[in-house]
Amino acid sequence: MRLEFDYAWLLPLLGLALLPLVRSPVTASDTPWNALLPADASSRIWSGLIKLMGVVAIAGLVLGLAGLHRKEYTVDRVGKGAHIVLLLDRSQSMDHSFAGRTPSGAEEAKSAVAERLLSEFIRERKNDRTGVAAFSTGPLFVLPLTDNREAILAAVHALRQPALAQTHIGKGLLLALSYFTGQALTGSRIVLLVSDGAAVVDPDSEQKLRKLFKEHQIRLYWIFLRTLGSPGIFEIPEDPRDDNASIRPERYLHLFFQSLGIPYKAYEAENPAAVREAIADIDRIESLPIHYQARIPRLDLAPFCYGAAGLALLLLVSVKLAEAEPWEKA
Amino acid sequence: MDQRAGISAGFTLRLSIRARDPRFVCVVLALFCVGVALFHPTLKLSRSVFDHIIVVDITRSMNVSDYRINDRPTSRLEMVKSAMRSALRELPCGSRLGLGLFTERRSFLLFEPIEVCSGFEAIDTAIERIDWRMAWGADSRIADGLYDALIHFQDLGANLVFVTDGHEAPPLNPRYKREFGTVKGKLKGVIVGAGGLSLVPIPKFDERGEAVGFYSEDDVPHRSTFGLPPKPPSEIEGYHERNAPFGSELVIGTEHLSSLKEDYLRGLAEEAGLLYSRLENIEDLGRALQNPEFARFETVASDIRWLPVGLALAALVVLYGVLPFRLR
Numbered sequence: 135m136r137l138e139f140d141y142a143w144l145l146p147l148l149g150l151a152l153l154p155l156v157r158s159p160v161t162a163s164d165t166p167w168n169a170l171l172p173a174d175a176s177s178r179i180w181s182g183l184i185k186l187m188g189v190v191a192i193a194g195l196v197l198g199l200a201g202l203h204r205k206e207y208t209v210d211r212v213g214k215g216a217h218i219v220l221l222l223d224r225s226q227s228m229d230h231s232f233a234g235r236t237p238s239g240a241e242e243a244k245s246a247v248a249e250r251l252l253s254e255f256i257r258e259r260k261n262d263r264t265g266v267a268a269f270s271t272g273p274l275f276v277l278p279l280t281d282n283r284e285a286i287l288a289a290v291h292a293l294r295q296p297a298l299a300q301t302h303i304g305k306g307l308l309l310a311l312s313y314f315t316g317q318a319l320t321g322s323r324i325v326l327l328v329s330d331g332a333a334v335v336d337p338d339s340e341q342k343l344r345k346l347f348k349e350h351q352i353r354l355y356w357i358f359l360r361t362l363g364s365p366g367i368f369e370i371p372e373d374p375r376d377d378n379a380s381i382r383p384e385r386y387l388h389l390f391f392q393s394l395g396i397p398y399k400a401y402e403a404e405n406p407a408a409v410r411e412a413i414a415d416i417d418r419i420e421s422l423p424i425h426y427q428a429r430i431p432r433l434d435l436a437p438f439c440y441g442a443a444g445l446a447l448l449l450l451v452s453v454k455l456a457e458a459e460p461w462e463k464a
Numbered sequence: 465m466d467q468r469a470g471i472s473a474g475f476t477l478r479l480s481i482r483a484r485d486p487r488f489v490c491v492v493l494a495l496f497c498v499g500v501a502l503f504h505p506t507l508k509l510s511r512s513v514f515d516h517i518i519v520v521d522i523t524r525s526m527n528v529s530d531y532r533i534n535d536r537p538t539s540r541l542e543m544v545k546s547a548m549r550s551a552l553r554e555l556p557c558g559s560r561l562g563l564g565l566f567t568e569r570r571s572f573l574l575f576e577p578i579e580v581c582s583g584f585e586a587i588d589t590a591i592e593r594i595d596w597r598m599a600w601g602a603d604s605r606i607a608d609g610l611y612d613a614l615i616h617f618q619d620l621g622a623n624l625v626f627v628t629d630g631h632e633a634p635p636l637n638p639r640y641k642r643e644f645g646t647v648k649g650k651l652k653g654v655i656v657g658a659g660g661l662s663l664v665p666i667p668k669f670d671e672r673g674e675a676v677g678f679y680s681e682d683d684v685p686h687r688s689t690f691g692l693p694p695k696p697p698s699e700i701e702g703y704h705e706r707n708a709p710f711g712s713e714l715v716i717g718t719e720h721l722s723s724l725k726e727d728y729l730r731g732l733a734e735e736a737g738l739l740y741s742r743l744e745n746i747e748d749l750g751r752a753l754q755n756p757e758f759a760r761f762e763t764v765a766s767d768i769r770w771l772p773v774g775l776a777l778a779a780l781v782v783l784y785g786v787l788p789f790r791l792r
Contacts, residue, residue, distance in 0.1 A: 150777075153784035159487050188784060191494065195777045198501075199770055224572075266575075271600035274565075275593035276574045277586050285583045288562070289575035295616055298572055299600045440501050440773065447495040447776075454488045 137435070140201025147196045154188025159450055160457060184453055187446040194443030198436040206432045215261030216322045216420050217279055220252065221310040222293065223329030224270045225301040227361070232405055234361045244359045247406045248328050249293035255413050256286050265313045266290065269306025270298035279313055301331050303387065304339035311343070314350040323352050324420060330359040332387040334379045344394060353397040353420075357412045358384065360404045367402055490783035497776035501769045509766045512759035514555055515621060517562035519571045519613050520544055521628035521658070522596045523604035524679075525722040527667045528629070530660035533746070539667075540658045541596060544627050547743055548591045551750035557581035558762050562622055563590055564613065568601030571613035577622045597673060604633040607642040607732060610655070614647040614736060623758050624653030624738070627749075630725030631659075635717075637688035644735040654739040654752050655732060659724035666722050679720045686717035 139145065158181075227234075228248070231241040242250075256264060265279040266289040277289045310325045317323075335343070347354070358367050367388040371377050379386035391398045399419075401412035482488040522541065531543040538546075552561060560577035578587055606628050613624055665678035688694075693710045697703045700711040726742065733740040741752040 147777075150781060150785070153781070157784045159491060159783055188780075192777065192780050192784075195498070195773050195780070199773050199777070268574075272598045274572075274574065274598050275595070276590065278589040278593075280583075280586045282578075282583050282586055285575070285578045285586045288578045291576050292573045295573045296570075298570065299568075436769065437502065437504070440498055440769075443776070444495065444498040444502060447491060447498060450491045451488075451495055454482065454485075454491055 136205045136207070138203060138205050140203065142200060144196065144200040147199075148193060150196065151189045151193040154185050154192065158184065159188060160184065160453070180453075184450065187449050187453075190446040191443045191450070194439040194441075194446065198439035198443070202435040202439055204433040204435060207430050209430060212423050215259065215263075216324050217263050217265075217314070217317070218324045218326055218420075219265045219267055219279070219310045219313045220290070221306055221325055221327045221329075222248070222266065222268045223301060223303075223306075223327075223331070224268045224274065224293075224297045225329075225331065226297050226299060227301075227330055228297045228359075230361065232359070232362060234363065242406060244330050244361075245293045245297060247409055248357075248359070249290055251406070251409050251413050252290050252293075252328070253287055255417065256283065256290060259417065267306065267310045267313065269302055269309065271300045271302050273302070273305040273309035275309060279317065301329065301333045303329065303333050304335040304343070307335075307343055308339060308346070311346040311350060311352065314352070322420060323350055324416075325352050325354050326416065327354070327356045328359070329356070330361060331364075332383040334383050335387065335390065340390065347394045347396050351396075354391060354394070354399075355412075355416050356388070356391065356398075356400045357409060358400060358402050359409065360402050362404070367400055486787060487783055490779045490787075494776040494779040494783070497772040497779070500772040501776070505768050505772070506765035507768045508763050510761045510763045511556065511558070512756070513558040513560075513762050514753055514758050515560045515577050515623060515760060516625050516653075516753055516758070517564055517573070517577060517613075517617055517620060517622045518548060518625040518627060519564035519566050519609075520548075520594055521566045521604070521606070521609075521626075522594065522599050523567055523631070523633065524596065524602070525604065525629055525631040525633065525666055526658070527596055527669075528659065528664050528722050529667070530662075530664045530723075540629055541594070543746075544656075544658050544743065544749075545591055545594055547746050547749035548627075549588055550746050551753050552580060552584065552587055552591065554750040555580045555753065558764070560622065561587055562620065563587070563594075564617070565594070565598060566606070566609040566613070566626070566628065567599040568603045569605045569608035569612065570600075571609050571616070571626075572600075573617065573620075576620055604631060605636075606630060606632055607636075610732060610736060611642050611644065611647065614644070614651055618650050624651045625656060625749075625753065626653065626738070627656040627658055627743070628729070629659040629722060630657060630729040630732075631722045632725075632728075633719065634685045634690075635688045635719060637690050637694055639694045640691055644732075644737075648735065648737040650737075652738070652758060654741050654755070654758075655729050655736075656749060656752060657724050657726055657729050657740065657742045659722070661723055661726070663718055663721035663723045666720065681716055681720050684719045686719045687715045 228245040229243050231237040231243055233241065235241070237243040237246070263279045263281050264286045266276040266286060268274040268276055277285060280286065314323055360366055365371070365382055365384065367384045369385065371382060376382065388400055391400070401408070401415070403409040403412055526541040527539050529537040529539045531538040531540060533543065533546060555561065557580065559580045561580050562577035563574045565572050565574065574590060580587065610626055613626060617624055668676050668679050670676045687710065689710050693700055701713050702708055702711050730740045739755070741748065743749055
């Protein structure tokens with residue numbers, strides 16, 4: 135917690151607050167001579183108080199003018215939240231419906247479903263730090279881990295725009311993991327992969343991924359948007375000749391994820407309701423308490439300064455009203 | 465009843481006597497002004513803010529190093545990124561910035577416009593991380609990419625800033641020119657030309673992203689061989705319908721070298737109803753973004769408490785500092 139000024143150059147005016155110590159607001163009177171009066175406690179208190187009120191009034195006004203405020207600061211809190219990297223598939227097929235067609239009428243594109251439900255998810259989870267990465271033929275860095283909800287939503291909303299080309303998942307995963315490099319290890323770290331397909335991960339990337347997933351202690355969720363009639367990730371092909379990574383990349387990616395030895399869960403969603411369930415499930419699991427930084431916003435202290443000055447002035451006005459009337463006029 | 469009237473009249477009399485006492489006037493004036501300030505008076509002011517989506521060309525020709533920053537050769541893309549980061553710092557709070565990438569025939573939106581002050585860190589990092597390796601295709605069809613942006617970014621409430629060097633690759637067939645008639649005037653914006661005006665070799669990278677020299681003449685096509693030939697067959701030297709529909713002549717041009725194609729971009733800008741501006745120095749982009757033509761006016765309640773407070777302070781200074789010690 136720190137106090138700061140917006141216009142510190144006005145602070146020298148605080149010198150004016152010394153004036154009331156040498157000058158009095160009370161009208162001087164010729165006739166009575168103070169030395170004639172016995173020093174009594176009540177007078178001393180009153181004259182001290184009048185001086186003090188003058189000092190308070192001037193100092194309060196100057197401090198307020200200089201923009202006294204408490205700086206924004208963060209405090210450590212414990213709550214529900216996580217570090218999440220959304221890894222979004224931007225391949226062409228994401229713009230098709232779950233039935234594998236160009237969306238029409240009541241049918242929504244898979245990317246539109248993902249956009250709608252992920253936006254909801256982000257709006258509801260207040261304490262997460264979220265980053266967004268995308269991939270198509272190349273990995274696309276979108277937004278770093280941030281707690282700026284408006285920014286994350288702006289990135290998720292971009293899913294409404296037409297998608298790109300192919301699915302190069304290995305590079306996408308490497309990009310998502312790079313978000314955690316150099317980040318302090320607090321709370322759980324999640325990669326949430328939303329895709330409707332997969333591709334073979336080359337051995338080189340596989341090696342790196344294995345190492346990084348472990349090193350960064352990632353928890354991986356995969357929401358697989360399964361298109362009608364396409365092979366699922368859990369299905370074992372009837373013909374064993376089809377059981378290889380180039381014909382069933384989804385199944386093999388799933389097997390690869392399982393072999394990583396990290397907390398991993400896959401959801402196969404064939405319709406919007408299933409996507410909603412998957413997201414709700416992740417929301418429930420990832421509600422473990424974590425340490426997070428809550429922002430305490432800047433506090434404008436000028437009203438307090440002006441309030442104090444106002445009270446002081448009120449007292450001075452009453453003193454003035456209680457002043458003895460000049461002799462001549464009485 | 466009489467008594468009360470007497471008290472009231474007495475009070476009024478006292479007040480009228482006090483009113484002749486300048487010290488009293490000063491204190492009351494100060495108190496009144498402070499009272500006003502406590503109600504937090506504001507003035508509605510309108511200020512200009514700017515909403516933009518910047519689409520950055522990340523094709524290979526943007527790797528050409530024909531800029532210098534601090535006397536070190538800098539690639540067009542690095543220069544554009546530095547210029548964007550400096551422009552981001554200069555945009556007034558309340559402005560919004562979105563980011564897109566151009567490659568192939570598409571303009572891909574990374575994120576919709578975000579408020580620049582609260583989102584500074586996020587936007588700044590996103591700009592810093594733009595890389596030519598994000599490209600999803602090798603072509604550089606600028607007119608198509610621009611058209612794509614003009615079509616898809618219409619509902620985002622922002623102007624379009626399209627940053628490119630104007631190097632179409634492979635070369636265009638003039639027969640198939642992109643028509644902008646349907647989108648002209650739908651969006652305001654500016655095409656920003658990046659690069660130097662003289663031809664410079666384009667760096668070549670291997671599949672692991674390491675520099676391996678430059679593109680040579682033999683690496684790139686120097687003319688379009690797409691669709692129908694641009695001229696009627698009778699005018700094409702060595703024309704053969706099946707084997708050489710574009711002629712038999714070996715065309716070696718300068719497509720393996722790159723420079724900023726200003727005339728081409730000016731033409732595109734005109735067709736699409738956009739402005740054109742060239743990026744020569746880092747500050748140029750910021751200036752182009754804050755062109756008054758793009759301003760959106762936002763009313764902000766500006767704090768004018770300083771006015772009554774200043775008056776109150778002046779009254780107190782008069783009271784304590786100016787008025788003579790004795791006053792009658």
